[in-house]
Amino acid sequence: MDVVVIEPRKGRHCAECRQGPLTMHIREFNAPLCLVCADLAHLAYLPRGSAALTRRAREASSLSAVVVRFNRRRRRYERQGLLVEEAALARAESACLADAEARARRRERDAARRAGEDVRFTAELTAEILRLFPRCPPARAQDIATHSAARGSGRVGRTAAGRSLRQAR
Numbered sequence: 684m685d686v687v688v689i690e691p692r693k694g695r696h697c698a699e700c701r702q703g704p705l706t707m708h709i710r711e712f713n714a715p716l717c718l719v720c721a722d723l724a725h726l727a728y729l730p731r732g733s734a735a736l737t738r739r740a741r742e743a744s745s746l747s748a749v750v751v752r753f754n755r756r757r758r759r760y761e762r763q764g765l766l767v768e769e770a771a772l773a774r775a776e777s778a779c780l781a782d783a784e785a786r787a788r789r790r791e792r793d794a795a796r797r798a799g800e801d802v803r804f805t806a807e808l809t810a811e812i813l814r815l816f817p818r819c820p821p822a823r824a825q826d827i828a829t830h831s832a833a834r835g836s837g838r839v840g841r842t843a844a845g846r847s848l849r850q851a852r
């Protein structure tokens with residue numbers, strides 16, 4: 684089970700070393716104990732927010748503590764973050780960073796593939812415009828096709844191309 688660390692709303696002093704006011708403490712025998720006296724001072728704080736980072740840091744850390752704060756309106760303790768070993772946090776961060784890099788690379792590949800599709804779409808559309816409107820100058824047909832490919836292929840693009848074409852005649 685996780686150790687629970689409390690972020691007190693009011694300053695508390697450690698029951699053992701009298702240090703304070705404390706920003707975080709645990710409760711032992713119903714008295715506040717500072718993180719130094721609780722042997723938790725070496726842990727690093729990870730605020731909540733990234734589920735993946737939190738899960739990885741917790742898995743990598745042999746000791747972790749949940750940090751909670753009392754919400755008076757809701758009358759319950761709410762999780763604020765996690766205390767984990769520094770090395771575990773560093774490992775979790777680099778794992779998440781590697782994931783983010785992989786995602787970015789995939790997005791880049793997708794964008795490159797879409798750009799390739801746009802080029803093909805533009806060429807096909809240019810040919811189609813020239814077939815339907817033989818008197819349209821090829822450069823103009825190319826412009827229209829490029830414009831509509833840039834706005835995204837599909838019906839909207841084709842409709843826009845048709846509109847431009849009508850305006851051009």
Ligand SMILES: [Zn+2]
Nearest residue numbers: 697700717720
């Ligand atoms: Zn203390």
